Amino acid sequence: MAVTRRSWTGWRFAGPFLAVFALVYVAPIAYSFYLSLFRTRLIGGTTFVGFDNYVQAVGDPQFWSAFGRVALFLAVQVPIMLFLALLAALAIDSGRLYGTGFFRISVFLPYAVPAAVAALMWGFMYGAQFGLVGDLNDAFGLSLPDPLSAELVLLSIGNIVTWEFVGYNMLILYSALRVVNPSLYEAAQIDGAGQLRIVWAIKLPALRGALLVATIFSIIGSFHLFNEPAILRNLAPNAITTYFTPNLYAYWLSFAGQRFDYSAAIAIVMGVITMVVAYAVQLRGMRRGALS
Template sequence: MVTSATHVAPQGTPTTQTRPSRGSEPRRRTPRWRTLRALKGMGFAAPFFLGFLLTFVAPLCYALWESFFTIRSSGLGIGGQTVEFAGFHNFARGLADKAFWASVLRVLVFACVQVPVMLGLAVVMALLLDTVPRRTANRFRLAFLVPYMIPGIVTGLMWLYLYSPRLGPLRGVFSDLGAEVNFFSSGLLWFSIGNLLTWAHMGFNMLIVYGALQAVPREVFDAARVDGASELRIALSVKLPFVRGALVFTGMLSIIGTLQLFNEPLLFRQAAPETVTKDYTPILMIYNQAFDSTDYNYAAALSVLLAVVAGIASFLFYSFTNRRQR
């Protein structure tokens, strides 16, 4: 319902002003409604934060707490063992542990080779997938993602069989070519692990890059074609700059994952214990310190040091790529 009122303007000209009735005024949101809305949003986010606290924050805090203690044994083992506060002794021991830092350097050098190769193949696959119709791309996208969906232990056992010098099918292929190849030798072990990791994670990284490509407006590519750019020029000069953020993200995840290598070296150790030693990777060394040597406190200190190394490596990688982007 609208009411009208006629009044005289200052110049004497009559004007008509309409006023909305009380029933048509916008309804104001009460503070109680805003509180309920905020509680609803917190309810949806609660499972994630609860899982994050229980699976990440709590173990990290517990490891940090355990790293400040050590187990002391009395003389001749008669008095048993006691837990004593050691301060930063375990951290100082870890900083001076040459075997630990050699394993960290080993996996970082491996990451400098394997991560660019894997991301390069993922980018090529994403660019090729972007050139086909979406219905066809959806089928190939699911097929490329299957290796990532297989559990890591199953993947390791499968490739362990393929690499086997006695039972693996690859042995017959190289034998027919007149070559004897041992994938578990010291010279080919990192190649074997890198091939396994590339096969398992290339589809996941491709999916992230492909998603970034789908977010780019198609008009940008059409304008480049109108200007006479070839598909190769469009891929190199137009598409790649748009997916640089996705490449930085996947690169950081790959570096962190490389520092956490455990399943593959542990399985390969069963086939080649003389090559894959107990301190071959940082996580493998931490595992053996905790469960073979039962030195949980020192293993906790090494875990904290490894987390710091992963954080520094990710920060340096992000800073370098961000500087290149500017």
């Protein structure tokens, strides 16, 4: 009996988490997959169509247009954001930055601003007719380009996301730097190594694992891009279409088009793509020893 009681001890600890995990994670995914196997028509009602919705999604030009847009966003915005976060983390860890505590909280503070508030705040600053850009044009007789135009809106969204998440990624990188053995710095200084050499030979190798984690989080966040374009669409309806990002496309299919089944298929396809890309990046990082 004692052996039996010990064998159930772990399940008692893990049981509450597993129950909540199944309820809020596994069950919605399972229901979405079930929903994606059906199609609702005005005539004929709801019918089982198997994987027809997935076949339609694979051949949907609007879906691939949205996917290409977030892929471009990822390729440009994520490296810039992580580079800025790396510079901020190295500056704080150097010990030579004046007002380190104020600088750290200033960089991190935008992450505490809700995404909806950040998008609205920047959206009204971007406005060429009603916002800061428009006021500058009127006050100084300038002709600044409209940040909410179709050509620049993706760049404007990238600026918002970078402003929001540089501090979050800085904290990840700075935490990794804080666990580096100080004796390594002392030994390098005794050998005559300068600050740049210490950064290159000690700090950057120590940040490989943290950079990999931050990269994976950023990849997932880029593919899940929704809040900023959804809110800015009210300010720039001609620049941000209903299929601007895959998540926005799934949202409009579901709540505006009442195509819940096809929306579920789009969401699952995008989830699988995100999982594959994130796993490929993680596998590549592990092969390079980033997590060793």
